[in-house]
Amino acid sequence: MSEEEQLAAQLRLFCELMLGSPEAAGSALEQIHRRALEGDRPPDCVRLFRIAADVCGVRRP
Structure with missing residues (x-):
């Protein structure tokens, strides 16, 4: 699995855990x-997870 694929899988898992459903995670x-x-600038891993936390409502900007 490439680094990009691993990051995508980790982001999906994070969102599923925070939001409780695969459908919500997809959105x-x-x-x-x-x-x-x-x-x-191109997104890096940390930036993507910060955005994920914002979208999932677990981080305040």
């Missing part, structure tokens, strides 16, 4: 990827 992942593309 959250779409939001994460949209927000990650809004920046002017």
Whole structure:
């Protein structure tokens, strides 16, 4: 499994655990990827998980 695939799997698991369902996690992942593309630099692992925490409601900006 590539590093990118591992990160995607970890993000999906995080979202499923925080939101309680695969459907909600899928929706959250779409939001994460949209927000990650809004920046002017490529997303790194830490930034993606910060966005995930925001989207899942477990982190205050």
